[in-house]
Amino acid sequence: MMRIKYESWVDEQERVDRVALEIVTQIADLEGDVSERKLEIVAFRRNFWEDVSVNVDDAGTYASLKQQTEVLSERERTYRHAHKTMKTLMRLKHSPYFGRVDFLEDCDSESSQVYLGIASLFDEEGIQFLVHDWRAPISNLYYDYSPGPAQYEAPSGVIAGEMTVKRQYMIRDAQITSMFDTSVTIGDELLQEVLGKQSNSQMKSIVATIQREQNLIIRNVSRQLLVVQGAAGSGKTSAALQRVAYLLYRYRDTLRADQIVLFSPNQMFNSYVSTVLPELGEENMEQTTFQEYLVHRLGETMLFEDPFNQMEYTLEAVDEAGYVERIEGIQFKASVEFMQLIDRYIAQLGKEGMLFKDVTFRDEVLVPAERIKEKFYAYESTLRLPNRIALLTEWLLQELKIKATEEMAKLWVEEEIELLDKEEYMWAFKELQKKQHFSGKTFDDDISERGLLAQKIVDVYFKPVRLGIKQFQYVNIPLIYRQLFDDPKLASQITANNKLPNCWSEICESTIEQLDQSGMFYEDATPFLYLTECIEGFQANNTVRHVFIDEAQDFSTFQFFFIKRLFPRSKMTVLGDWNQRIFIHDMASASLGTLNALYGEKDTEIITLTRSYRSTQQIIEFTRALIEGGEAIEPFNREGNIPTLKQAEDIEGLISKVVDSVYDLQAAGHRTIAVICKTAKESSETYDALKGMVNMRLIEKETASFQSGILIIPAYLAKGVEFDAVIIYDASHMQYGRESERKLFYTACTRAMHDLHVCFKGEMNPFIRSVPTQTYHLK
């Protein structure tokens, strides 16, 4: 790393001034343009509506309206474009660029200077680049090379040459505040400065300091599946978001933000990452949680437990009867073996076992379930289930028509007709007149009018029945799913290779009990939806082109395969850290092996990130000793305090240590301090105990965002986010004594950026006991 000479500094500031002036000029030009266009659109819209009211039935008016609509949307497009450019210029005004490379192409005699910023900027004539977009092919030089031989891939082919300068800037309000020439990767000093700052309730973009290994993730477009396995704080989420921005730039003519979906762990995380793309001048992709998707698909048919309640159960109910069996059930139902069991079950249902509901109307059976079943099994047995269901639906709709005619003669219809008002009679009368006019026949007016009204009434009353049929409500999916557990032998008969868990009978029993009592366990929700899709036909989404799964360690193998089928035309980017796996799903997905199986090895690329940027070196030295293989995690060299451990005798002592920590950390200037508890239950109890002493906010599963301040939060909701300082509420043996709790504890500790205080009551947990004592202070 080299400091820059004074003269160069002056030259560089002069350039910034020139560019800033150019930006100001362009903003002024555009300002007039934007407001003029806006006024134009407003005036156009007003006239447009006046024209519409003239005469809509006239063909000439219609053609002219169509033309005007086109003109209007063209103007709106131009306005939107100008508005977007304006916003970009406003962003560039304060900090036009952050990097520079001087590059001498092999065939040239003079090197060119390439300045990198969050968007491209041309000079007045629109000929010369003043700033290159960080995503442009040439910008890759900055991220991938140090001074020396370098090359990049332009649309015309590979361009090779020599990089003579690589410089970084920190520019605030158009003033250079720091500047470095760097020789290795993207300078430590700039990164130090960025990482040393206080946390924010919103994640920031990292374009100025993207590291080479992160750039590989961002620009990777070759495979169907990109898997990123990275240590806590290694920049997986950051890389994922910059990758979205990169894809939107690279495929700007064909890819829209709404064709990219990000599955994230919870609402708060969604809000935490939601400003990164707008900051880069891009629209946000679609963000959802898997839970949200399940509610959207199943919400109306099924009540099911939410994942956080399942989590609370796994952490809190260890001593309850049936715990071991439930855990085994959770793991099995998350596995690919269970998916295969369902596939075999589906094959079996093709021959027997389908269950239907009567189609009813006003407590009367219109088409009995038995008849539907007979019809279903009368279709060609080689037809797939969804095809047979489609035929069945058509048939049922025809049946409904016949039933409707029968229904018209019933007394209730007669009564409804009596109650109709004058308008309805008038309508029937006019309809009849029309019919007579067209057919030239005469009718017995009285009967036909009544018939018409009866038809209309039955039609209206049958509407929900028709809709129900179209929505396949006559297929009794809940009972078909239940049937799989009703007799434990059924599954053994259909699994040829006997891959059932040992306590399958108990799993069946508790599943049935839960289904009959209060909806289903969370672990049943995805398999249930899968079964539904296999029977009714997959509601695949063919518009989405890229699916991102963050915190992927907590997705089950079942869910991965399911998501793949759901988005058949999409590439997938999966980011996770298997050391932060806090849900207990199937054991198989604890390795990358299953992900290889998703698209096959050839179509899969796996990138591992071992450098961790979030926490200080001291915190990482402590946290990496908590997990197996942690020595592979490399801390970024940012110094800080070594973690503090505080031991208390009893609960009062613990509370007082936590309160002291809060005060100390506040005094050290930290703005966001999280007291991390193990569960929601512990969080709310601790909140009650502390609220008289400290002004804090309780974070619950429904919390949609967080602000700076003191927070109290269960560990599983804190994953993916970070805080200036973390206080672990009770890291005792009692709370984190089981091996399965190691990763939860690790995840909680790795949320700290600058300071970590670990409090515990009584004996410390076994994971800390294995940490070298020189990595912490015990108080």
Ligand SMILES: Nc1ncnc2c1ncn2[C@@H]1O[C@H](COP(=O)(O)OP(=O)(O)OP(=O)(O)O)[C@@H](O)[C@H]1O
């Ligand atoms: N290249 C970088 N430049 C600047 N900051 C970075 C860089 N890479 C990561 N960071 C910062 O490190 C922190 C952790 O990044 P991020 O949350 O993306 O990591 P992660 O791998 O998703 O972490 P976890 O798995 O623990 O949730 C963030 O504050 C992020 O801004």
